[in-house]
Amino acid sequence: xxRGGLPAFLLVLPLLALLVLSFVLPVGRxxxxxxxxxxxxxxxxxxxAVLRGWNGEGLPPEEAFAHLVRELDTxxxxxxxxxxAQRLNFEQPGMRALLLRTARAAENLRDAPRERLIALDxxxxxxxxxxxLRSAAGPVTALYLLxxxxxxxxxxGGVAPVAEEEAIYRTLFLRTLGIAALVTAICVxxxxxxxxxxxxxPARLAAWGLVLxxxxxxxxxxxxxxxxxxxxxxxxxxxxxxxALGLIEHPLPMIGTRFAVVLAxxxxxxxxxxxxxxxxxxxxxxxxxxxxxxxxxxxxxxFWRVHLPLSFxxxxxxxxxxxxxxxxxxxxxxxxGGPRDQMVASFIAFFISQTPNWGMAAALSLxxxxxxxxxxxxxxxxxxxxxRRA
Amino acid sequence: MTPRILVGxxxxxxxxxxxxxxxxxxxxxxxxxxxxxxxxxxWSLRWYAALxxxxxxxxxxxxxxxxxxxxxxxxxxxxxxAALGLHFGRFPGRGAVLALLAAPVVTPSIVTAxxxxxxxxxxxxxxxxxxxxxxxxxISVPFVVLAVLASLRSFxxxxxxxxxxxxxxxxxxFxxxVLPLIAxxxxxxxxxxxxxxxxxxxLTLFLAGPGQFTLPRQIYxxxxxxxxxxxxxxxxxxxxxxxxxLLASEALRRRGGGIG
Numbered sequence: 001x002x003r004g005g006l007p008a009f010l011l012v013l014p015l016l017a018l019l020v021l022s023f024v025l026p027v028g029r030x031x032x033x034x035x036x037x038x039x040x041x042x043x044x045x046x047x048x049a050v051l052r053g054w055n056g057e058g059l060p061p062e063e064a065f066a067h068l069v070r071e072l073d074t075x076x077x078x079x080x081x082x083x084x085a086q087r088l089n090f091e092q093p094g095m096r097a098l099l100l101r102t103a104r105a106a107e108n109l110r111d112a113p114r115e116r117l118i119a120l121d122x123x124x125x126x127x128x129x130x131x132x133l134r135s136a137a138g139p140v141t142a143l144y145l146l147x148x149x150x151x152x153x154x155x156x157g158g159v160a161p162v163a164e165e166e167a168i169y170r171t172l173f174l175r176t177l178g179i180a181a182l183v184t185a186i187c188v189x190x191x192x193x194x195x196x197x198x199x200x201x202p203a204r205l206a207a208w209g210l211v212l213x214x215x216x217x218x219x220x221x222x223x224x225x226x227x228x229x230x231x232x233x234x235x236x237x238x239x240x241x242x243x244a245l246g247l248i249e250h251p252l253p254m255i256g257t258r259f260a261v262v263l264a265x266x267x268x269x270x271x272x273x274x275x276x277x278x279x280x281x282x283x284x285x286x287x288x289x290x291x292x293x294x295x296x297x298x299x300x301x302x303f304w305r306v307h308l309p310l311s312f313x314x315x316x317x318x319x320x321x322x323x324x325x326x327x328x329x330x331x332x333x334x335x336x337g338g339p340r341d342q343m344v345a346s347f348i349a350f351f352i353s354q355t356p357n358w359g360m361a362a363a364l365s366l367x368x369x370x371x372x373x374x375x376x377x378x379x380x381x382x383x384x385x386x387x388r389r390a
Numbered sequence: 391m392t393p394r395i396l397v398g399x400x401x402x403x404x405x406x407x408x409x410x411x412x413x414x415x416x417x418x419x420x421x422x423x424x425x426x427x428x429x430x431x432x433w434s435l436r437w438y439a440a441l442x443x444x445x446x447x448x449x450x451x452x453x454x455x456x457x458x459x460x461x462x463x464x465x466x467x468x469x470x471x472a473a474l475g476l477h478f479g480r481f482p483g484r485g486a487v488l489a490l491l492a493a494p495v496v497t498p499s500i501v502t503a504x505x506x507x508x509x510x511x512x513x514x515x516x517x518x519x520x521x522x523x524x525x526x527x528x529i530s531v532p533f534v535v536l537a538v539l540a541s542l543r544s545f546x547x548x549x550x551x552x553x554x555x556x557x558x559x560x561x562x563x564f565x566x567x568v569l570p571l572i573a574x575x576x577x578x579x580x581x582x583x584x585x586x587x588x589x590x591x592x593l594t595l596f597l598a599g600p601g602q603f604t605l606p607r608q609i610y611x612x613x614x615x616x617x618x619x620x621x622x623x624x625x626x627x628x629x630x631x632x633x634x635x636l637l638a639s640e641a642l643r644r645r646g647g648g649i650g
Contacts, residue, residue, distance in 0.1 A: 018468060220588070331591060358508065
């Protein structure tokens, strides 16, 4: 245990290696796919090379047609046309069919590629089709990031909004921010009386009260979400109790609603708001409240002008923690929410497993990270002591 | 004193809200019928019997214990070594390492899961036990480092000089002076790492192969696919396991371990 630099660094090295190899590099590589555009250059390298040198006016030079026909033929034979077809189709629906049709006919197009391609499909005679290919020639593209905010490149090279029925991501981000903000607000409001009451109790009693917060905190998120899933069923205990009490006549559908998502998320995240608020309030000097009272401050003034400003760092740190966690939430909306309650994380999952599209998964991840990063920096700037553990 | 009573009443209601769903699951897991009503129409242990005779649930429990156990071992060793290096050493980039440790904790799990799925698929680690343990270690190890660093903060460096002056080689000084003093911190970090891995879901959802379902993954599958009241029994047992971990963590905190 020398105080040296090198031996100490060697102790850190194994962990550092794990974090770099199994976190930093993978995350960096994944985020890079948000802008990487390799499918065309990988599948049709010669065509891509010619198109990169083309100025985009009229039609590309004759050899572009020849390369395209030859390379499509090989790619189809080697069964590696799928990724390119998906990439182009994502930007321009219909391109998959065009590519496959052309590749299947490629054998008969070789003699006079230009004329026969145009004869096969008029789109090969349009500059727009070729400009689409040129824009996919790599190495980078703004396609996915633009799409993640409902924008696309128009044929003239500018940026335009996507068709109305495809514009879903701005709504998605606003919904995610909205749910996270609502959950944060509710958590902060509910945490305040709990933290204040526990902080005012004698130490031994407060320790027992704190256990009541720690029990749900340590209970598996899946277990708690499952509990809500059971309680909120149409035939479940909550509806049954409400009917028995005469509050409602017929069971209300609760699973699959925004109400269920917010309720369960508040339940899961509330301890994160209570614990930091309690830690700060516990350290407040109770004589301050007495001093304020002796100066004639009423209960409201004591709360508003003494207790709240002094406990702000803990309350705000708890709120920031809840927000940071809520923005990336996945499990709770997936289990108790409906299709209209899904947040950004669900769409990332969708683009990984259901309809693989790594460009979109990475673009949404990048924006989600930017949102949490901005929120963390804002919290650091506004909250004294945030980011350093108490 | 009316405001204080009102605030106290509000606090009581919020605590009830925190505990109620977990408490509601308890009687439901002993229900005799498959209709989940409170109070249950009859009592039985049939869901526990179903749970304990289900190969899937037993396999999931075994996987959870194996993954969390391996994660705890790897995370505790790597985390304790790193915390010692960070505490005793002054080398360039020390601040950067500390900042890097916070990254897996604040990064949304879905982003980490996506990145590791892509990276592990490329090197053949996706769907393997090793891959799952490495991924769980990445998100658990920061807690070990924090817990050990916290216990090192109250460590008196004069003790090391005393050990050296008495002729103890560095290895002996570490084993007989440092380790016993930071043991509660190491143990608290290990409990945190175990709990993090045991509760982890999203990384497992993307990285576990079909034979590697852990308990959270199995609960998710059961809730989403076919509802089956066995889940209530599983939830209660998992809840009891979490309570054991909570007790261990609290006991260690009283002995000077823990984070913060």
